Amino acid sequence: MTIGPPGTNAVSAASVDKGVGPLLRAWRERRRVSQLELAGRADSSARHISFIETGRSRPSEEMVLRLAEHLDVPVRERNSLLLAAGYAPHYPETRLDDxxxxxxxxxxxxxxxxxxxxxxxxxxxxxxxxxxxxxxxxxxxxxxxxxxxxxxxxxxxxxxxxxxxxxxxxxxxxxxxxxxxxxxxxxxxxxxxxxxxxxxxxxxxxxxxxxxxxxxxxxxxxxxxxxxxxxxxxxxxxxxxxxxxxxxxxxxxxxxxxxxxxxxxxxxxxxxxxxxxxx
CATH class of the missing domain: 3.30.450.180 (Beta-Lactamase)
Structure with missing residues (x-):
């Protein structure tokens, strides 16, 4: 058997509509990481992480990717986080037969x-x-x-x-x-x-x-x-x-x-x- 094109999973519009803050908070809680611990990993502050999660602060594209990296967010979901923050997806999705x-x-x-x-x-x-x-x-x-x-x-x-x-x-x-x-x-x-x-x-x-x-x-x-x-x-x-x-x-x-x-x-x-x- 040879390689063919894989199936795809569309980014959920509902997830994007939630905004990036709740999505990041959900990933942090899923990983059982405190705001203080995440801030230390991402060279930020617990206050800034709190502001991002509550929507009081809009994170930069670089910050979204940095937090996603430290939370071990899957690549497809990183694109969802970027879209929710108002940025273009960072990772392409190339057909396997390309x-x-x-x-x-x-x-x-x-x-x-x-x-x-x-x-x-x-x-x-x-x-x-x-x-x-x-x-x-x-x-x-x-x-x-x-x-x-x-x-x-x-x-x-x-x-x-x-x-x-x-x-x-x-x-x-x-x-x-x-x-x-x-x-x-x-x-x-x-x-x-x-x-x-x-x-x-x-x-x-x-x-x-x-x-x-x-x-x-x-x-x-x-x-x-x-x-x-x-x-x-x-x-x-x-x-x-x-x-x-x-x-x-x-x-x-x-x-x-x-x-x-x-x-x-x-x-x-x-x-x-x-x-x-x-x-």
Whole structure:
């Protein structure tokens, strides 16, 4: 699978209408930072921060960006803060298929292909898959075409009762992990499309994990160093732990919202099996 254009999330007009002060206060409270602490980080004063939050003082563009940086505000939301303060957005949102991102697309494609035979994929802010390698294609064997129609969605593919869910042997644990991950993203980004996706996948039936066939006998200690995804493939149970990477200091909304997820074999048998398929 190759990289395609990601979905977008429009800036909320309602958020902009609130003014920058309440938005900044909400981010500060979310980060559990006092006005005094934020002032120290941003080389300002608690009084000035208070005046900004109550609307008695209009912050400069530089101050908005400085406060957003110290509050670790996502790039898309930094643009919302600037708009609410009466300034133009600072960060562009370039389509992923734009020639300006040729180097990014090529680099990401090389990265996930180099990870083969282990699975790796790239998703956008709505968990739509924008790139995936042959390891992911292997895991999707047998998934109905109705779920493979672009845009593929990683959460839907994983949790749908006709997707990977029936083959995930520790589905209750893995499902709980994915839903908690989405909840954290919703709290951070306040995205209506992401909330709709969460409501959809959370409503899917959640059957008990399939019994038997696992790599560990009952009563034996679990040898995993992180929660694994235990998934059946052609009569074998494969075990993976996942890692998610993002770009450092992104200067574009699209780039900021990309995430690369790699699946590392959690036991020697899984690694051997995947290398055997590739050989």
């Amino acid at each position: 020639p300006a991102l040729d180097a990014l697309r090529a680099g990401v494609q090389r990265l996930i292909q180099g990870y083969e035979p282990y699975p790796a994929l790239v998703v956008d802010a709505g968990y739509d898959v924008v790139a995936a390698n042959r390891g992911i294609a292997m895991l999707l064997d047998g998934v109905p075409e109705s779920l493979l129609t672009p845009p593929l969605n990683a959460m839907r593919l994983t949790l749908h009762p006709q997707g990977l869910a029936p083959r995930i042997r520790n589905l209750p644990e893995w499902r709980g992990h994915l839903l908690a991950q989405m909840e954290r993203q919703i709290a951070l980004h306040r995205s209506a499309p992401l909330r709709a996706l969460y409501d959809e996948v959370a409503a899917y039936p959640a059957p008990e994990a399939v019994s038997g066939g696992g790599p560990v006998e009952p009563g034996e200690p679990v040898p995993y160093f992180a929660l694994p995804m235990l998934i059946e493939h052609e009569g074998r149970t494969l075990s993976f732990v996942s890692s998610i990477s993002t770009f450092n200091t992104p200067m574009d909304v699209t780039v900021a919202e990309l995430a690369i997820e790699t699946f590392l074999p959690a036991d020697p048998a899984t690694a051997k099996y995947l290398h055997g398929l590739a050989g």
